[in-house]
Amino acid sequence: MNYPVDSIREDFPILKRMVNNKPLVYFDNGATSQTPIPVIEAMNRVYYEFNSNIHRGVHTLSNLGTEAFEGVRRKVAAFINARHSHEVIFTKGTTESINLVAYSYGEACILEGDEVIISGMEHHSNIVPWHLLQSRKGITLKVIPVLEDGSLDMEAYKQLLSPRTKLVAVTHISNVLGTINPVKEITAEAHKHGVPVLIDGAQAIHHEMVDVQELDCDFYVFSSHKMYGPTGTGVLYGKEKWLDKMPPWQGGGEMIKTVTLETSTFNELPFKFEAGTPDYVGVIGLGAAIDYMEGIGREVIRRYEGDLYAYAFDRLSAVEDIRIYGTAPVRGSLVSFLLGNIHPFDTGMLLDKMGIAVRTGHHCAQPLMDRFAIPGTVRASFALYNTREEVDILVAALAKVRQLFG
Ligand code: PMP
Numbered sequence: 001m002n003y004p005v006d007s008i009r010e011d012f013p014i015l016k017r018m019v020n021n022k023p024l025v026y027f028d029n030g031a032t033s034q035t036p037i038p039v040i041e042a043m044n045r046v047y048y049e050f051n052s053n054i055h056r057g058v059h060t061l062s063n064l065g066t067e068a069f070e071g072v073r074r075k076v077a078a079f080i081n082a083r084h085s086h087e088v089i090f091t092k093g094t095t096e097s098i099n100l101v102a103y104s105y106g107e108a109c110i111l112e113g114d115e116v117i118i119s120g121m122e123h124h125s126n127i128v129p130w131h132l133l134q135s136r137k138g139i140t141l142k143v144i145p146v147l148e149d150g151s152l153d154m155e156a157y158k159q160l161l162s163p164r165t166k167l168v169a170v171t172h173i174s175n176v177l178g179t180i181n182p183v184k185e186i187t188a189e190a191h192k193h194g195v196p197v198l199i200d201g202a203q204a205i206h207h208e209m210v211d212v213q214e215l216d217c218d219f220y221v222f223s224s225h226k227m228y229g230p231t232g233t234g235v236l237y238g239k240e241k242w243l244d245k246m247p248p249w250q251g252g253g254e255m256i257k258t259v260t261l262e263t264s265t266f267n268e269l270p271f272k273f274e275a276g277t278p279d280y281v282g283v284i285g286l287g288a289a290i291d292y293m294e295g296i297g298r299e300v301i302r303r304y305e306g307d308l309y310a311y312a313f314d315r316l317s318a319v320e321d322i323r324i325y326g327t328a329p330v331r332g333s334l335v336s337f338l339l340g341n342i343h344p345f346d347t348g349m350l351l352d353k354m355g356i357a358v359r360t361g362h363h364c365a366q367p368l369m370d371r372f373a374i375p376g377t378v379r380a381s382f383a384l385y386n387t388r389e390e391v392d393i394l395v396a397a398l399a400k401v402r403q404l405f406g
Contacts, residue, residue, distance in 0.1 A: 001304060001307055003297075003300065003304045004192060004233050005385065006100065007303070008384060008385050009385050009387075010037070011036040011292075012035070012036050012037075012385055013036045013037065014026075014034050014035075014399065015034065016406075018355070019355040020352065020353050020354070020355055021355075022354055022355025023354055024357065025355055025356040025357065025390045025394065026057070026357050026383075027357060027358050027380040027381060027382065027386065028357045028361060028379075028381060029226070029381045029382060029383035029386075030203060030226070030333070030334050030363075030379060030381030031381070032225050032226060032231070033206070033225065033227065033228050033383050034228070034385070035228060035229070035285075035289075036147065036228055036289075036292050038166075038288050038291070038292055039228060039229060039230065039285050039288040039289050039292060040285075041288075042285055042287070043230060043282075043284060043285040043288075046281045046284055047281070049064075050064040050065055050068075051065070051281075052065050053277055053280075054066040054069050054277075054278070054280050055069075055254060055271075064401065065280055068280075069278070069280045069283055070085075070288070071287065072286060072290075073086075073088050073270070073283075074281050075287050075290050075291075076088045076235055076286070077288075079290050080194075080205075080211065080212045080220060081210075081212060081214070082212055082213070082237055082404060083213060083239075083240070086240070086271075087238055087239060087240055087243065088174065088237055088270060089235070089236040089237075089238065089268070089269075089273045089274060090234075090235065090269045090270075090274060090278050091221075091233075091235065091236050091273075092233065092279070093224070093225070093233065093234035094123075094125060094201075094222055094223045094234055095125040095223075096234065097219075097221035097222075097234055098126055098169070098221055099118075099129045099196070099249075100273060101129075101198055101221075101236065101250075101340075102130060102132065102133050102248075103129075103133075103166065103249045103274075104247055104248070104249040105196075105219075105242065105245075105246050106133045106136070106137065106139075107208060107246075107247055107249075108246050108247055109166055109245065109246075110133065110137060110166045110167070111137070111166075112139070113139070113164060114137040114139050114140070114166040115139065115140045115141075115160075115162060115164045115165045116130050116139055116140075116142070116166060116168075116169060117143070117144060117157070117161070117165060117167070117169070117170075118130060118142075118143055118144070118168075119143065119146065119152055119171065119181070120143050120144060120145055120152075120367055120368060120371055121146050121150070121152070121171060121174045121176065121177060121365065121368050122170070122200070122365065122367075123171065123200065123363075123365055124364040124366070125200075126171060126200045127367065130169070133388030139166075141331050142160045144157045146368065147328075149329075150177035150178075150179045150325060150327060150342075151179055151181075151329070151330075152170075152181055154185070155298070158189060161170075161189065161195065162193075165190070165195045166277075167195065167196055167198060168187075168190045168195055168196075168197045168198070169199075169200070170186055170197070170198075170200040171199070171202075171203070172199050172200060172201045172203065172208065172210075173205070173207065173208070174326065174365075174368075175334070175363055175364070176325065176336050176365050176368055176377065176379065177325055177328065177331065177336060177368075178326045178331040178332055178333055178334045178336070179203075179326055179328040179330070179331050180204070180208070180328075180329075180330045180331055180332060183197075183199050183215055183217065183331075184214070184215050186231065187214035187216050187217050188293055191216065192361040196218035196239075196242060197217050197218050198217070198219035198220075198221065199215065199219065200204065200216045200222075201220050201221060201222040201281075202221070202223055203226070203333065203334075205222040205226070206227035207300075207302065207332060207333045208302070209299065209302065209338065210325055211240050218238065218239050218242055219236065219237065219238045219239075219242070220236070220237040221235065221236050222234060222235055224282060224283075224285065224286040226288045227286075227289055227293070228289040228292055228383075229282070229284040229285050229286040229289035229290075230282045230286070231280045231282070232279045233278075233279045233282035233286055234295070235286075236273070240269065243269050243273070244269065244273075246273075248266055248272050248273060248275065249273065251275055252275035252276040253270055253275065253276055253277070254271055254274055254275060254276065254277075255267050255274060255275040268380070270278070274297060284318050301384045305332070305333065305382060305383075308382055308388065308391070309333060309334075309335075309382060311388050311391060312335055312380065312382065312394075313335055315333050315391055315392070316337060316380075316391075316394075316395065316398075318393060318395075319339070319398050319402075320402065321339055321340040321402060322337050322338070322339055324337045325335060325337065325372060325377055333381060333382055334379055334380060334381035335375060335379070335380050335381075336363075336378070336379055337380075338374065338377055338378065339398060339402060340402065340405065341402060342401065342402075343375070344360040344361065344375070344378045345360050345378045346401075346405070347398075348360035348378055348402055350400070350401045350404060351394070351397055351401065354393075354400070356397055358378050358379060358394075359378070359381050360376060360377070360378050360379070362375070363376070363379060380394060
């Protein structure tokens with residue numbers, strides 16, 4: 001495949017560093033991806049050239065900042081093919097986006113005794129906000145079961161939908177199993193019952209071609225730091241018809257139209273949901289991350305990563321004593337596994353000694369660990385700069401780990 005991985009790696013200075021006297025092999029992209037120079041430079045440029053609070057000033061710097069910030073809103077809208085840029089709300093990240101929906105949509109559209117459907121493979125950030133709503137409002141949480149291969153039980157899902165269902169909230173790609181869920185089908189099924197759907201795109205936005213109009217989802221959420229952008233910023237996409245119905249969830253500057261000492265009226269979309277000074281530097285960095293991916297070509301990245309994933313899955317499958325979790329027919333981007341009866345932390349620590357960064361533990365998905373009756377897994381997750389050679393290093397290192405544990 002003609003993919004310029006060497007020159008791409010040059011864009012990520014951190015990939016040159018040594019860890020424990022070994023060249024870094026970074027396979028913890030599912031937690032946070034690395035940041036390319038153009039993104040770092042875009043953020044530096046704000047501080048060097050036009051740092052100033054946005055939306056407020058009449059002066060030149062503030063206007064430059066506002067233009068850059070609102071330009072990214074339009075860029076994000078185009079990136080996910082949203083109908084309107086005011087359907088893009090900037091948040092702190094996936095977690096805050098889901099909490100916003102749970103709070104605000106929960107306030108406006110969910111009553112005691114109503115039901116929310118999630119799946120058994122959700123990250124805690126798509127479970128706990130619904131527990132909080134449960135204790136505020138007395139809702140019932142229903143859960144789509146996970147099958148042995150790590151796919152969702154779609155027949156069970158159809159049975160869960162009821163006249164009391166008020167929302168379906170599921171992950172696009174599992175951060176533990178790599179399962180790519182049939183989110184379009186899940187959405188279509190929910191819509192037959194008039195139920196809106198929230199998709200947690202934290203693990204999907206940088207791997208898949210996400211088109212929110214094509215998916216027809218009602219909410220789509222993701223974080224910048226997993227898609228080559230900075231930490232501290234993320235997106236809630238919501239269909240206008242829902243966002244209009246939803247009350248603000250935080251009060252403060254920018255989200256108001258008028259304030260007297262007695263009462264306030266609220267700004268229009270998207271500002272109604274963006275109280276206070278946003279992380280405008282982070283958002284501008286997110287814009288640069290989108291430009292970076294578009295510069296390589298999203299379809300080009302997708303094909304490269306698909307090929308790398310297939311290679312990694314094959315090579316890891318052949319490691320002696322390995323058990324891979326997540327073998328659904330449609331999957332990608334990461335491989336989760338256990339090696340013999342070696343605890344995942346021990347494997348992770350030894351790999352770190354060899355310069356290899358992987359994630360170990362429950363991956364903020366404890367119910368899924370319970371489902372498979374395991375304490376955790378070792379997870380290698382891939383990004384656009386990883387290589388087959390790095391996969392080979394991991395495979396060789398795992399053989400050493402086995403040796404060390406006899
Ligand atoms: N959902 C999924 C599927 C994730 O993988 C993550 C991050 N591990 C999150 C939600 C939470 O993202 P953040 O911490 O950026 O809010």
